[in-house]
Amino acid sequence: MLVLIITWLINISIGSISIPLKEVFKFLTGQHLENETWHTILIQLRFPKSLTLILVGVGLSISGLLMQTLFRNVMAGPSVLGISSGAGLGVALLLMGSGWLGWEKMEQAFGQISIVMSAVIGATLVLLLILLLSLKLKNNLSILIIGLMLSALTAALISVLSVFSTAQKLQEYLFWGFGNVSNLGFDAILFLFVLITLLSIWIIKFLKPLNLLLLGENMAQSMGVRLAFTKNSLLIIVGIIVGVITAYVGPIAFVGLAVPHIARMLFKTSDHKVLFPAVILLGALMMLVCDSIAQIGINGQVIPINAVTSLLGAPIVIYLIFKQKNYQI
């Protein structure tokens, strides 16, 4: 917790203009800073961005934990099931396809909201598809493979779309794809906060069934877990969180996958009563660290946050799997 707060302060203080930690602390305790520029930067850029980072980290990590347990697979994560890609396809259709689909007016009229909507719709559609297939296919591995196929499919569709789109539209989409956590207004942040808080409270009800699910579905069922209800509820929660987050900040890779693993390593347990709060803290921490690294950048150039999460997340996962011979969820 303390580490999280310190990281938060550091994250707020760094950027193209670095602001001393002391001043950041003063700002957060509600005082007005003498340096007007610093004050403006903090209130309009750094502070909302840091809140976004925390919410995104928490949301994605929770989703990753739920998915890894549901699919009892260490490689499950929001980006693996194709949910992020679904959201991406939605955005691509809007940004690049609107020209020949005749949606331009809609895009102009709604702006940011239309991007959010199309991503949520895209994510939810992929999720529904997976849900439908999971009723047919009881095997979790098959569902994972279908998720991967859906990712490939949406990627291909996006490539096709890019052929028909203008250079400007393509660029717009590419920038969305890099991930951007600094564009959210306070209303969007508040919405994310309320959404993630409500869903987290809902998840707490499922902590016990989640533990039982780790013993296998038959075992869980024989101990009174309502299998279909539990699985569907959790999948819907994941879909909403991932869809909304992806819409707002673009596809952020590896955070959802890596954080639950780090939590298991640190706490050496599979108990969701421990892992759930752990993942919330570590998820926030991970995003703050990644963004701080992105801000420091290379030769003063800011790196896209998605690149940092992948650069950090991928080796962490590989390391974890190599370190433990019989890797266990």
Added chain:
Amino acid sequence: MIKEPTYIQLQTKNLSVGYTTSGKKIPIVDNIHIDIHKPTFVAILGKNGAGKSTLLRTLAQLQPALSGTIHINQKIVKNSSNDEAKLISVVLTEVEKGHQFNVYEMVAFGRSVYTNWIDQLTVQDKMMIENAMKWTGIQHLRHQKVAELSDGQRQKVLVARALAQDTPIILLDEPTVHLDVHHAMEMFHLFRKWVDEHQKILILTTHEIGLATQLSDEIWIIDQGKILQEPTVKILENNTIDQFFNTELIHFNKMIHTFEYIKTK
């Protein structure tokens, strides 16, 4: 007049078990009439693939019955729920090993049917867990991870988990398959004692025919889609085991409860 104590009742009517493949019902065992109304130790015997596990899993509500109904205390059991999990506990052969739970946590899961939403263990829960570990002799393993145990040890843990669930009916699918002779005998003895001391209905599938004929109350033999249900005494009396399991090479010696080679001249 002495009043009979009321025990749990397990009944089935016209139960037919099997699989459904692409809409077609493939029955494995038909016409199963179960009527148990007192503490009983039942051993289900049968060759590999006869349908022992299918019957057990259907009774456990882990797969749907093709037709017919299962009744507990005269009430039809439809699908698994928390209430049903307070009546029936299940021990399966296969268990997920992809987790880091230790033996104590695993046995404690048996109590999760009774605990509150945050899975808090009461004093009574803890007592039941200790008791279940003592019965199965796994107290010394309590801090070990379930995934790191031997198959035999893990099997004991699973049995302990079911004992901790403390249900009137307990179903076990080949609970001694990974145990050596010595431990298998110990386990059967434990089942016998559990049924007698706690007034339970215990049904298991097994290939340990000799142990079943020595310790069970009833034996059900599944063979070619049919089920024969008899008290164990009668099975021995009529040399029924020999009818189902003998070959040209072996026969069942009921005096010593073992198969032996037929001595050729």
